[in-house]
Amino acid sequence: MAEVRIGVYVCHCGTNIAGTVDVEEVARYAKQLPSVVIARDYMFMCSDPGQALIKSDIKEFSLNRVVVASCSPRMHEPTFQRACQDAGLNPYLYEQANIREQCSWVHEGDEATQKAKALVEAAIRRVSHHEPLEIKEIPVNPNTLIIGGGIAGIQAALDIADSEHRVYLVEREPSIGGHMSQFDKTFPTLDCAACILTPKMTAVGQHPYIDLFTYSEVEEVSGYIGDFKVKIRKKARYVDEERCTGCGVCQEKCPWKTDSEFDIGLGKRKAIYFPFPQAVPMVPVIDREHCAYFLKGTCRACERFCEAKAINFEQTDQILELEVGAIIVATGYDLMDPTPITQYGYGRFDNVITSLQFERVVDCVGPTGGKILLKDGTQPKSIAIIHCVGSRDQNYHTYCSRVCCEYALKFSHLIKEEIPDADVYQMYIDMRCFGKGYEEFYDRLSHEGVNFIRGKVAKVTDEAVTDEERGRLVVIVEDTLLPGVIRVPVDMVILCAAIEPRSDAEEVAKLLKINRSIEGFFMERHPKLEPVSTPTEGIFIVGCCQGPKDIPDSVAQALGGASKVLSLISRGKVSLLAATAKVDEMRCHGCGRCEEICEFHAPKVINKNGVMVSEINEALCQGCGLCAVTCPAEAISIRHFTQEEIKSMVDVLTES
Amino acid sequence: MNGFNLSRSIRTRQLLQVRRMRKITEFEPRIIAFTCNWCAYSAADIAGISRFHYPANVRNIKVMCTGMIDPGYILRAFERGADGVLVAGCEIGDCHYISGNIKAKERVERLKKLLHILGLEDERLRLEWIDAGDGRKFADTIENMAGKLKKLGPSPFKKEVKS
Numbered sequence: 173m174a175e176v177r178i179g180v181y182v183c184h185c186g187t188n189i190a191g192t193v194d195v196e197e198v199a200r201y202a203k204q205l206p207s208v209v210i211a212r213d214y215m216f217m218c219s220d221p222g223q224a225l226i227k228s229d230i231k232e233f234s235l236n237r238v239v240v241a242s243c244s245p246r247m248h249e250p251t252f253q254r255a256c257q258d259a260g261l262n263p264y265l266y267e268q269a270n271i272r273e274q275c276s277w278v279h280e281g282d283e284a285t286q287k288a289k290a291l292v293e294a295a296i297r298r299v300s301h302h303e304p305l306e307i308k309e310i311p312v313n314p315n316t317l318i319i320g321g322g323i324a325g326i327q328a329a330l331d332i333a334d335s336e337h338r339v340y341l342v343e344r345e346p347s348i349g350g351h352m353s354q355f356d357k358t359f360p361t362l363d364c365a366a367c368i369l370t371p372k373m374t375a376v377g378q379h380p381y382i383d384l385f386t387y388s389e390v391e392e393v394s395g396y397i398g399d400f401k402v403k404i405r406k407k408a409r410y411v412d413e414e415r416c417t418g419c420g421v422c423q424e425k426c427p428w429k430t431d432s433e434f435d436i437g438l439g440k441r442k443a444i445y446f447p448f449p450q451a452v453p454m455v456p457v458i459d460r461e462h463c464a465y466f467l468k469g470t471c472r473a474c475e476r477f478c479e480a481k482a483i484n485f486e487q488t489d490q491i492l493e494l495e496v497g498a499i500i501v502a503t504g505y506d507l508m509d510p511t512p513i514t515q516y517g518y519g520r521f522d523n524v525i526t527s528l529q530f531e532r533v534v535d536c537v538g539p540t541g542g543k544i545l546l547k548d549g550t551q552p553k554s555i556a557i558i559h560c561v562g563s564r565d566q567n568y569h570t571y572c573s574r575v576c577c578e579y580a581l582k583f584s585h586l587i588k589e590e591i592p593d594a595d596v597y598q599m600y601i602d603m604r605c606f607g608k609g610y611e612e613f614y615d616r617l618s619h620e621g622v623n624f625i626r627g628k629v630a631k632v633t634d635e636a637v638t639d640e641e642r643g644r645l646v647v648i649v650e651d652t653l654l655p656g657v658i659r660v661p662v663d664m665v666i667l668c669a670a671i672e673p674r675s676d677a678e679e680v681a682k683l684l685k686i687n688r689s690i691e692g693f694f695m696e697r698h699p700k701l702e703p704v705s706t707p708t709e710g711i712f713i714v715g716c717c718q719g720p721k722d723i724p725d726s727v728a729q730a731l732g733g734a735s736k737v738l739s740l741i742s743r744g745k746v747s748l749l750a751a752t753a754k755v756d757e758m759r760c761h762g763c764g765r766c767e768e769i770c771e772f773h774a775p776k777v778i779n780k781n782g783v784m785v786s787e788i789n790e791a792l793c794q795g796c797g798l799c800a801v802t803c804p805a806e807a808i809s810i811r812h813f814t815q816e817e818i819k820s821m822v823d824v825l826t827e828s
Numbered sequence: 829m830n831g832f833n834l835s836r837s838i839r840t841r842q843l844l845q846v847r848r849m850r851k852i853t854e855f856e857p858r859i860i861a862f863t864c865n866w867c868a869y870s871a872a873d874i875a876g877i878s879r880f881h882y883p884a885n886v887r888n889i890k891v892m893c894t895g896m897i898d899p900g901y902i903l904r905a906f907e908r909g910a911d912g913v914l915v916a917g918c919e920i921g922d923c924h925y926i927s928g929n930i931k932a933k934e935r936v937e938r939l940k941k942l943l944h945i946l947g948l949e950d951e952r953l954r955l956e957w958i959d960a961g962d963g964r965k966f967a968d969t970i971e972n973m974a975g976k977l978k979k980l981g982p983s984p985f986k987k988e989v990k991s
Contacts, residue, residue, distance in 0.1 A: 244873045245890075273876030274888055278967070283884035290887060678921075685924055687866065689961035699877075707866055707924075707960070751892075771926040796925035797896025801935070813892060818901050825860055825887035826908040 176207040176300045179235040180292065181226060183217035183242035185272055192276040193288045198241065201289045205296055209233045218248050223255040230259040237299045241269035241292045247698070262304030264750060264812055269295040286828075294824040301817045305750035310791070312398040313497035314741045315340065319390055319680075322350020323723060324715025325502035326372050327730035328737075333381035337741055340494055341376065342404055343386045347451035348373055350504055354434065354528060356535040356542075357586065358723060359578040360613035366537075370450045377452040387457060391491070393499070393683055396794075397710025398746045402494045408487040410458035411444075415482035418454030420446065422474035422483065430462040432539070435532045438525075439539030444474045444483075449537055458483075498710045498737045501694060502730065503680060505716040508562040508569070508670040516561065516667055517632045521645060522547035524632060524665040527579060534586050544590050544664075552663035554595035555587055556647045558629045562670035564601060569670045571691055574720040576668035577604050581613055583666060584622040597623045597660055599649050607722060625660070627652045632665050671720040684711055693719045704732045709746070712736050751812035752793035753800060759807035760785045766799035766808060775799055775808075857911035857977035859886040859970065862901065864894050866924040867960045868916030874963030882967040883974040886914070893917065895928025899939045902953065906943070911983045912952045912973055916966070919957040929957070947984055951976050 180202040184190035195213040203211040210233050214222050217240055229235055238261065240252050245268040253263035271288040279287060314337045318325045321343030333339045341348070352358075353373075355365035376382055385406055392403035411422075426442035434447045441447075443463040446456050464471035465485060475483040507528050510518040517524050523546050525533070536542035546552050557580045562568040577600065584596045603624075605611045618624065627650045636642040641661040650657050673692035674680070681688050686706040689695040694713045697705040704712045714733040715726040740746070753766075753774065762784025766775040774793040775786045786808070800808040809815065863869040869890045875882065891897055894917030902913050915936050917929040936955045943953060954973055958965050 244876070246870065246873060270873075270888070273873040275876075275884075277876040277879055278881050279884040280881070287884050287887070294887070294889075682921060685926075687870075687918075687922065687960040690959060695961055707870075769931070794925055796893040796928050797891070798893070798925065798928055798931055801896060801898045801931075810892075810896060813896060815898065815900070818889065818891070818898075819904055821889050822860060822901055822905050823908055825889065826858055826905050826910045 174236065176237055177209045177233065177235050178207050178237040178239060178296055178299060179226065179229050179233065180208055180211040180296060181217050181222075181238070181240045181242075182211070182213040182271075182292065183222070183240065184213060184215045185242060185276075186215065189242070189272050189276045189288075192280060192284045193271060194285045195288075197285055198271075198288050198292055202239075202292050202296065205293060207237075207300055208296060209235060217242050218251055223251070226252065226255045227259040230256070230261055236261065236265060237302065238266045239269060239292065239295045239299050240266075241271045241288065241295065243272040244270045244274070263307075264305040265299070265302050267295045267299040267302065290825055290828040293828060294821040297820040297824050298817045301814060301820060302812065305811055307750050308748045308790070309745045310398055310748055311745050312740055312743070313400075313495055314338065314744075315494070315496045316498050316500065316737050316741075317342065317390075317400070317402055317494065317496040318500045318502060320350070320502035320504055320715070320717070321345075321348030321376070321384075321386070322502060322504045322715060322726075323352045323369065323372075324504070324726045324730040324733075325350070325500070326369075326376055327727050328500050328502060328714055328734045329376055329382055330372065330379065331731060331734035332737055333379050335738055335741075336381055337738075339382045340402075340404075340496065341382055341384050342388050342390055343384070344389050345447060346387045346409070346455075346457040347447045347453070348376060348384070348386060349448070349450070349452070351528070352723065353448060353450070354535075355531050356538075357582060359582040360607075360609045362582065362585070366450060373450065373452040384453065385492070386453060388492075390683065397740075398497045400496050400499060400710065402496060402499075404492045404494060406490040406492055408489050409455065410460075410483065410485055410487050411456055412482045412484050412487075413453065413455050415480045416455045417480050417482075418446075419479070420456075421477045421479070423456055425473045425477045427471070427473060428462055428464055430459070435539045436526070436529045438529055438532055458485075498712070498740055499684065500733045500737060501680070501684065501686070501711065501713045501717055502715045502733075503674055503677070503717040505671045505720065506674050508672045510561050510667045510669045513562060513568070515631045516558065516629070516665070517634075517645075518667060521632065521634060521665070523552075523645060523663060524667065527576070527583070527666055527668045530583060530666045534583075534590075544587060546663055551591060552594065553591075554597070554662040555664045555666065556597040556599060556645075556660060556662040557583055557666045557668065558632075558647070559598070559600040559668050560628070561667040562672075563668075569672070569691060571720070572604065573668075573671040574604075574606075575671070575722045578607070578610055578613065578722070580666075580668055581617045584617055585620060588620050588622070595623065595662075596621075597625055597647070597662065599625050599627060599629050599647065601626070601628055607724065625649055625651050625658075630657075671716060674717065677717070684708065686711055686713070689719075691719075693717060704729055704736060710740070748791060749793070749795055751795045751810065752790050753788045753795065753797070753808050753810055755786050755788060756807045756809070757783075757785045759805045761805050761807075762786060763804065765802050765804065769798050769802045771798075855978060855981060857885050857974060857980075857982070858909065859912045859914055859973055859977065860905040860910045861886050861888045861914040861916060861970070862891055862894065862897050863888050864917040864924075864929075865890055865892045867918035867922065868956070868958045868966065870960040871916075871958040871962045871966040874961055875967045876963070878963045880963050880967035882970040885974045885977075886970045893923065893925050893928035894932035895923075895925060897932060897935070899935055902936075902939060906948065906952070906983060906985045909983065909986045911980075911986075912954065912977045914954050914956060914969065914973060916956045916958050916969070919959060922959070949980055951980060952983060
């Protein structure tokens with residue numbers, strides 16, 4: 173084996189590292205360690221001159237190993253590996269010591285320098301054991317799966333499909349459109365949500381490169397970037413999609429009614445129904461739970477009146493198998509149910525409604541035909557809008573839901589437009605108008621005669637103290653600008669409930685093997701620089717499933733996700749993981765324990781010239797190392813994470 | 829010169845001296861943390877990004893999964909003088925490799941029994957599940973572990989126990 177010649181580079185990262193760690197001392201220390209040929213410190217190793225330094229040193233000093241002590245390898249490992257590769261060094265002969273995130277940013281003084289030295293020494297010892305690994309490439313399947321057909325999923329689907337690559341768009345509900353289809357107007361421009369969304373929905377329905385699966389759910393995902401295998405359950409609609417003309421006679425004739433999910437319990441729908449008039453696809457669904465035929469075995473009114481003969485009570489769920497190269501997750505959000513916040517009386521008082529319910533109330537195709545009415549059908553004279561219900565609240569969600577301030581302003585405008593003499597109260601903690609045109613919108617509304625009360629609402633009650641309050645709702649709030657607790661009698665209360673992760677986000681995360689951040693939304697690879705990538709290669713997250721967002725931000729993310737997928741497709745190939753398991757056939761007994769324990773079916777015991785030995789399928793191996801620890805003969809090792817490598821680190825780090 | 833300032837400067841000097849002496853004599857435990865690439869290592873990075881300070885007693889070793897940690901690594905750390913070992917991975921059910929952390933849990937629990945027989949206190953080997961975004965938990969875990977180990981004193985496995 174050739175002599176190990178290591179180059180060590182200690183990064184200042186401006187003052188991020190050098191402000192705490194004595195980088196020159198670390199470099200001096202590294203210089204005198206065995207096998208280290210050159211050790212330098214430099215202002216920004218990731219900069220072009222920093223990388224050039226590594227490249228020229230590799231040539232000048234015939235280096236065959238490189239260690240950079242800088243930020244987290246999650247940040248710049250690929251950068252420096254590429255630099256090594258450019259200079260003709262195998263990228264697996266590189267090691268990074270994390271002296272920023274896990275040292276200079278969390279420790280101080282001598283201790284930080286001491287720890288940095290230890291981390292660098294451990295990296296030096298480990299890199300000596302590194303071996304060059306072969307990087308294999310596989311072709312990328314040019315088809316894409318998009319999960320969720322809200323505005324983010326729709327936008328991503330259209331952008332990818334426009335490049336003439338196949339997109340499979342899977343939506344759980346009977347129609348695409350998501351939450352945006354439930355909105356009436358959009359802030360701050362007040363253009364109607366349906367007017368801007370419907371053309372996009374229609375485009376998706378008609379696009380030759382989009383296969384739309386509504387009323388369907390993803391059941392299983394296996395494989396890896398470039399080659400995912402997906403199983404989709406297409407739930408039975410009991411309506412033949414090919415035959416249905418979308419005439420709507422079935423819905424008209426159906427005698428059975430139940431609460432509409434789309435109108436969030438405010439309106440009714442039939443047992444066979446279109447969720448809303450602009451649904452895409454324009455094919456109804458029979459709800460088994462409320463259909464008389466499924467419950468009692470009689471009726472079949474829809475079948476009788478359907479001229480296209482599209483009703484099919486015998487339809488069953490279908491399982492479809494798809495192969496795709498990349499997956500975009502756009503599963504959106506749930507609006508928090510404010511019932512647990514008992515002091516606001518949601519669920520107890522008829523006229524306390526959520527913001528999404530109010531969107532349905534003001535929508536011209538909503539349950540009241542766009543008229544703002546109380547439960548008893550009368551017009552409210554005063555309305556309170558309560559901000560931050562469940563958001564920015566230690567008891568529920570500490571984060572800000574980001575859109576509430578703006579839509580609350582929009583609501584006041586819509587109320588004033590319909591009922592000019594109504595009293596509208598905004599009860600807010602802080603007004604956060606961060607987007608383009610938002611502050612201007614706030615300014616406009618403050619001139620429209622809306623009352624702004626700064627304070628967190630304590631209670632909504634029906635206990636009247638004065639005659640004026642009798643028979644109405646009373647909002648009790650502390651006005652922090654005019655100190656004192658005030659009682660505001662109103663007819664209607666709108667709760668700006670928090671945006672929450674989907675209730676099944678946990679299962680979806682497990683299905684896709686992606687992570688969730690502390691509040692439960694899916695987690696991006698880097699909070700600033702990799703906002704749509706996930707730690708799992710080939711899977712991207714866009715829209716509100718990643719965190720609360722307004723429509724412009726969701727659309728921007730969708731475009732980002734689409735561009736990530738398109739760059740993958742246009743390159744046409746990806747590198748396979750090189751740090752996989754390897755079997756020492758001389759040691760292997762062929763016992764098959766590795767085969768039993770592996771979740772990815774990578775090892776297989778085969779007969780090789782009359783001897784039973786285990787063989788690893790490298791395309792399937794994920795490099796988790798479970799087999800290596802399980803093997804009783806210690807015949808399996810993981811490339812790049814061998815026993816010698818880990819033990820050498822343990823030795824250095826326990827002692828220094 | 830007024831007396832107040834003088835006495836204060838003397839007190840400050842005394843305090844500093846006491847602190848310096850304590851630094852020499854106070855036992856600083858060494859913790860080896862095996863952190864999985866997907867969750868705990870990322871949590872440690874998030875702790876850094878959020879500037880959650882924690883004691884510098886810890887040394888992280890990144891592994892791809894807690895399932896790849898050979899019990900031999902943990903024994904080696906104790907043999908070489910570590911006062912505590914932390915094994916930190918993804919929450920059960922969140923493992924990037926499906927079941928690696930479940931296997932790790934079984935192994936660590938078995939190893940704990942062995943270490944107990946060998947006379948090592950239970951607190952010295954700790955298993956934690958730390959979500960990828962939970963920098964706070966990583967910092968708190970180290971803080972808490974370092975505190976407990978300080979009270980326990982040096983590991984009985986240390987070749988030369990300085991008392």
